[in-house]
């Protein structure tokens with residue numbers, strides 16, 4: 605069983621009290637400024653349910669999960685709100701605040717993607733205090749491309765990023781995963797700059813690779829479990845064959861990426 609039908613059946617069983625399942629986490633979304641449509645809220649809810657299901661396999665998420673969202677009409681209103689807490693900070697289209705546990709954004713051209721991206725940060729933070737930056741961004745980058753359909757939640761390719769990854773492979777400039785994973789938050793931020801947002805390109809690529817197979821998803825879960833139980837500073841990936849195998853498989857994947865797949 606896949607996607608929505610599986611979700612519906614699990615929901616029915618839960619409702620009937622027959623099984624206790626991780627997807628039982630109650631999600632309360634509050635659109636504080638009332639700027640999101642019913643359809644947008646339904647999309648957000650469906651994607652968050654999938655995120656909760658994914659993370660709940662290894663983490664105890666807050667239940668109920670409160671999701672306060674502040675959407676602003678303009679960049680100016682948004683910036684004014686940011687200034688109240690952190691004067692001088694100029695975030696891009698949106699962010700998740702771990703202090704207020706809220707998602708903040710404004711209505712720019714791709715605000716729905718930003719909303720789905722930041723929502724993943726909220727869900728991950730509801731189970732793990734300090735997820736590694738690269739992994740947190742990798743999952744958000746994949747979930748922001750979610751497309752909710754009757755038969756499931758799909759994620760779609762980011763073509764510009766794919767082109768960048770392929771050209772790195774061709775020119776021999778593909779950054780090494782070991783040094784990428786080891787980046788501190790500051791190191792990560794220093795590689796965000798346009799026109800080549802190296803860190804986001806790589807995190808999306810590795811995320812899109814790992815989430816595309818059962819083995820890859822297991823790797824993410826094993827990694828999170830290891831961080832949770834053994835070493836909260838761990839920045840690598842638990843992968844069969846280790847980093848060498850991961851790098852090899854990732855490069856192969858980059859050469860032939862699927863246009864989309866079910867999450």
Ligand SMILES: [Zn+2]
Pocket residue numbers: 721725740741744
């Ligand atoms: Zn992010």
